[in-house]
Amino acid sequence: MKDTALYQAILGLLPPWAVDSVQVDKTTQRVTVTIVYESHLAIACPTCSKAVRKHDSRKRIWRHLDTCQFETYLEAEVPRADCPKHGIQTIPVPWASPGSRYSELFETKIIETLQFTSLHSVAKAFRLSWGAIDRIMKRAVLRGLARRSLNKVEDLLVDETAFCRGHDYVTVMSSRTGQVLAVADGKSEQSLATCYEVLPNIAKQQIRSVSMDMSQAFINATESFFGSRSKRLIAVDHFHVAKVLTKAVDDVRKQEANSLPTFLKRECHRTRYGWLKRNGNLAGRLRERINMLAKLMLNTGLSWALKEQARLIWYGSSIRRAKDQWLEWLALVKASGIKPLITAATTVKKHLPAILNAMRLKASNGLAEAINAKIQYMKLRAKGFRNKERFKTAILFYFGRLDMAFHHER
Ligand SMILES: [Zn+2]
Numbered sequence: 013m014k015d016t017a018l019y020q021a022i023l024g025l026l027p028p029w030a031v032d033s034v035q036v037d038k039t040t041q042r043v044t045v046t047i048v049y050e051s052h053l054a055i056a057c058p059t060c061s062k063a064v065r066k067h068d069s070r071k072r073i074w075r076h077l078d079t080c081q082f083e084t085y086l087e088a089e090v091p092r093a094d095c096p097k098h099g100i101q102t103i104p105v106p107w108a109s110p111g112s113r114y115s116e117l118f119e120t121k122i123i124e125t126l127q128f129t130s131l132h133s134v135a136k137a138f139r140l141s142w143g144a145i146d147r148i149m150k151r152a153v154l155r156g157l158a159r160r161s162l163n164k165v166e167d168l169l170v171d172e173t174a175f176c177r178g179h180d181y182v183t184v185m186s187s188r189t190g191q192v193l194a195v196a197d198g199k200s201e202q203s204l205a206t207c208y209e210v211l212p213n214i215a216k217q218q219i220r221s222v223s224m225d226m227s228q229a230f231i232n233a234t235e236s237f238f239g240s241r242s243k244r245l246i247a248v249d250h251f252h253v254a255k256v257l258t259k260a261v262d263d264v265r266k267q268e269a270n271s272l273p274t275f276l277k278r279e280c281h282r283t284r285y286g287w288l289k290r291n292g293n294l295a296g297r298l299r300e301r302i303n304m305l306a307k308l309m310l311n312t313g314l315s316w317a318l319k320e321q322a323r324l325i326w327y328g329s330s331i332r333r334a335k336d337q338w339l340e341w342l343a344l345v346k347a348s349g350i351k352p353l354i355t356a357a358t359t360v361k362k363h364l365p366a367i368l369n370a371m372r373l374k375a376s377n378g379l380a381e382a383i384n385a386k387i388q389y390m391k392l393r394a395k396g397f398r399n400k401e402r403f404k405t406a407i408l409f410y411f412g413r414l415d416m417a418f419h420h421e422r
């Protein structure tokens with residue numbers, strides 16, 4: 013087999029495309045495969061497919077898979093079609109996506125390697141810049157998004173994840189199967205509205221739940237997108253309730269510790285983490301010390317008991333009785349007169365319908381937390397992202413479960 017015929021076969025070229033020559037440059041360790049367009053016939057306009065006049069041709073170069081360690085490039089004079097209606101346009105080539113400087117086989121190799129190697133290592137191994145890898149990933153994500161159907165999505169999870177430490181976020185919308193469906197800048201009402209835009213009309217009708225934290229911005233976005241149905245959809249998992257109550261108990265403990273004699277103040281400080289735990293998780297000795305302190309720190313003891321009671325309502329009661337039990341709990345908190353706890357209870361009361369929805373729909377925050385952790389781990393392995401666009405692309409690339417392959421109909 014001649015080398016031109018070999019490359020013709022490897023690249024799967026069909027007339028009028030043909031390999032014209034293969035050159036090996038030993039000093040630069042490069043292989044250059046020159047491809048020609050052998051046709052004197054009119055060419056097709058890329059937009060309307062009508063046979064039109066050839067305007068001219070432009071030389072273009074694509075990086076291809078290495079040939080025995082030699083970086084390999086495809087080179088071709090690509091004709092430009094002159095359509096009276098659509099103007100002058102470069103015709104598509106069968107080995108690469110429009111606008112890409114890499115052959116599809118090369119891009120496929122990068123996409124496959126990225127599945128099990130970090131971005132950082134792929135950049136090194138293939139001598140590619142991060143920008144180049146990002147563009148390959150972006151095209152892969154766009155191919156996948158164009159093919160994706162969201163007609164069967166029923167349960168959504170929305171959460172924010174940090175881009176930079178602590179102060180820059182993206183909003184992530186996922187399905188209950190752990191597939192990331194959309195990512196948007198920030199954690200505002202607009203952020204979630206942008207995520208919702210990917211949902212087709214049919215999904216909008218059949219969504220059963222949207223799990224979230226108690227963010228007003230997310231609630232607003234959900235209300236404007238789902239209208240009156242949102243009342244039955246918004247689900248706030250106990251995880252978020254527990255967070256608010258734990259903080260309240262801690263505030264009560266700090267306040268009350270101030271009025272204790274010094275030696276008890278110290279003991280109170282030493283047991284500070286114990287107060288945040290749930291009863292069953294306390295080791296025997298710590299539980300004894302907390303029980304002793306609880307006798308002296310009545311407000312803290314009571315707050316802690318009420319926090320525990322809220323957890324029991326969540327995990328222990330039937331859905332039918334849950335509402336009454338929450339109302340009873342709210343009344344108890346109010347009667348306690350403990351300010352930080354009352355403030356926390358106001359939040360619980362405000363979100364009670366969403367808390368009951370979560371109980372009814374068995375919505376759990378666990379999966380959102382797991383996705384968040386995976387995203388943060390991916391970020392760590394990539395050694396951070398220079399800009400948010402790249403971060404968003406990578407999230408969809410790794411967790412969007414997209415079909416990113418090149419499907420050949422050409
Ligand atoms: Zn045209």
